Amino acid sequence: MNYRIMIIEDDDKIAGILADFVERYGYETIRVLDFSAIKEQFIQHKPDLVLLDINLPRFDGFYWCRQIRLVSNVPILFISARTGEMDQVMAIEHGGDDYIAKPFHLEVVLAKIKGALRRAYGEYSVxxxxxxxxxxxxxxxxxxxxxxxxxxxxxxxTHKECLLYDTMARRLGHIVSREQLLEALWDDVHFVDDNTLTVNVTRLRKKLEQLGIVEAVETVRGSGYRLNPSWAGRQP
Known part of the structure; x- marks a missing residue:
């Protein structure tokens, strides 16, 4: 398969080097040139993988990673000169799949691209x-x-949205407390606060609305949330 890779890098020289190198191995590349409309370009070109810098004009890579994650789960590999541990943690927290520090070896970038594509679409996918x-x-x-x-x-x-839906779906029609949902989202790496829960519930509602399903996630004031099967009986 001829996979399509989107390169979101404002350093023209680095972007060109990356594009030329991966194209030698049969990949198609799309270089973002308008950094004010990255999400729109992503939706238009539908890439299979994204190489994403952090330091970008207008908004940083963390912001654009979140925007992409609202519409897709394609592999996102951060490439950045920022080598601090918190930058790497934030990259993963905001939805990235891997982090490559500059200066990088092109062979390492290629290996990580191949691994991410195999996991997402190839021999390691389910x-x-x-x-x-x-x-x-x-x-x-x-x-x-x-x-x-x-x-x-x-x-x-996103992974968090999936966990939220799964937790509420297992108790369909019953109230699930905010504490139970926070526990479902929390892991040993990422701390989840109350605001993170609220944001992800809102995003899950929007995803359901994209399917034409409304009023499925009910807020029960002072208690938590309840998933109601508002779509039941609407099967073709």
């Missing part, structure tokens, strides 16, 4: 017959691919 699916009244969560499928449409969820 075959359909082995996927972990949760189906509720025709709405299906694919846990292995972080996608929600309804009728002939699907949306991609």
């Amino acid at each position: 075959p359909a017959e082995h996927r972990d699916l949760l189906e509720l009244h025709g709405l299906t969560l694919d846990r292995t691919r972080n996608t929600l499928i309804w009728q002939d449409s699907q949306v991609e969820l």
Whole structure:
């Protein structure tokens, strides 16, 4: 497969070197030139992988990573001259899959690209017959691919959005406390606060609305949230 790689790098020389090198190995590249409309260009070109710098004009790479994650789960590899541990933590926290520090060896970049593509689409991806699916009244969560499928449409969820939906779906119609949801999102690396939960619930609602499903996630004031099967009975 001829994978398409989007390069989001404002240093023209570095962007050119990266593009020339990966194209030698059969990849198609798209170089972002308008750094004020990165999300729009991503949606237009539909790349299979993104190489993303942090220091960019107008908004930084962390911002654009979050914007991409609202619409896609493609692999995102940060490439940056910032080598601090917090920069690497923030890159992963904001949705990145890997972090490559400048100056870099092109062979290392290529190896990481190949590994990310294999995990996402190739020999290391999960075959359909082995996927972990949760189906509720025709709405299906694919846990292995972080996608929600309804009728002939699907949306991609971030990892946190997938955990939120999964936790509420297991108690369909019942209140799930904010504490339970915070515990579901928290892991040994990333701290999750109350505001992070609120933001991700809002994003999950928007993803469901993209499928035409409204009023499914109910806020129960003072208690938590409840997933109501508002889409039930609407199967074709």
